[in-house]
Amino acid sequence: xxxxxxxxxxxxxxxxxxxxxxxxxxxxxxxxxxxxxxxxxxxxxxxxxxxxxxxxxxxxxxxxxxxxxxxxxxxxxxxxxxxxxxxxxxxxxxxxxxxxxxxxxxxxxxxxxxxxxxxxxxxxxxxxxxxxxxxxxxxxxxxxxxxxxxxxxxxxxxxxxxxxxxxxxxxxxxxxxxxxxxx
Numbered sequence: 001x002x003x004x005x006x007x008x009x010x011x012x013x014x015x016x017x018x019x020x021x022x023x024x025x026x027x028x029x030x031x032x033x034x035x036x037x038x039x040x041x042x043x044x045x046x047x048x049x050x051x052x053x054x055x056x057x058x059x060x061x062x063x064x065x066x067x068x069x070x071x072x073x074x075x076x077x078x079x080x081x082x083x084x085x086x087x088x089x090x091x092x093x094x095x096x097x098x099x100x101x102x103x104x105x106x107x108x109x110x111x112x113x114x115x116x117x118x119x120x121x122x123x124x125x126x127x128x129x130x131x132x133x134x135x136x137x138x139x140x141x142x143x144x145x146x147x148x149x150x151x152x153x154x155x156x157x158x159x160x161x162x163x164x165x166x167x168x169x170x171x172x173x174x175x176x177x178x179x180x181x182x183x
Contacts, residue, residue, distance in 0.1 A: 032085075036157070037164040041079045047157035049078030053086020055150040058098055059142040060135065065090060086153065098145075103134065106141030 009017075039046050053069035061068060065087040073083035090098060100119065107116045117126070117133055127134055 033160065033164065036082065036085065037161045037168075039079055039082055041082075043158045043161040043165070045077060045079045046082045046161055047078075047154050048076045049073040049080060049082030050086035050157055051150045051152075051154035052076055052078050053083035054089040054153045055086075055146040056083075057087050057090030057094075058102060058145040058149050060099065060102065060138040062095075089149075089153075099138065102138050102141030102145055104141065105144055106137030106139065109140060109144075110137055 036046060036050065041049075049069075052072035053065070056065050056069040056072060059065070059068065066084055069083040069087045070080050072078075073080055103119075116137075117130070
């Protein structure tokens with residue numbers, strides 16, 4: 001049975017807390033740092049899994065990010081749970097920026113200016129009629145940005161997880177020593 005608060009939350013409160021959490025963003029970030037560092041596995045596996053999920057978020061394959069992230073994490077011997085968390089890098093706030101970036105990068109690399117679509121003319125009906133003009137540049141740009149994004153997440157996360165685990169181990173050793181002194 002789930003405990004309820006003093007008064008039920010309204011849909012407006014739920015929506016507001018989804019957009020701007022009641023606990024501050026720095027506190028939310030500290031919570032996620034702890035959760036990620038306490039995942040089972042080595043710092044490499046957790047960081048590789050998270051980076052795989054984050055890198056896959058920079059592809060245009062909506063709906064397949066969890067599967068692709070898990071596959072990439074498996075190939076890199078990464079943590080599958082961390083890869084699912086890494087796919088949260090792509091979310092409703094970041095997807096528009098990601099899609100514009102991968103389209104612009106991909107279309108600037110592909111030869112021929114005739115296939116480049118103006119972002120002002122881009123609409124759902126245009127996408128359905130000319131899927132190749134948009135999907136191919138997005139796939140190319142997504143592949144390039146994924147290769148760039150993976151190390152951006154991997155290396156800081158490995159260091160962060162190692163540091164948090166060392167400090168956690170130091171605290172537990174200190175508690176054990178204090179327990180022996182009192183006994």
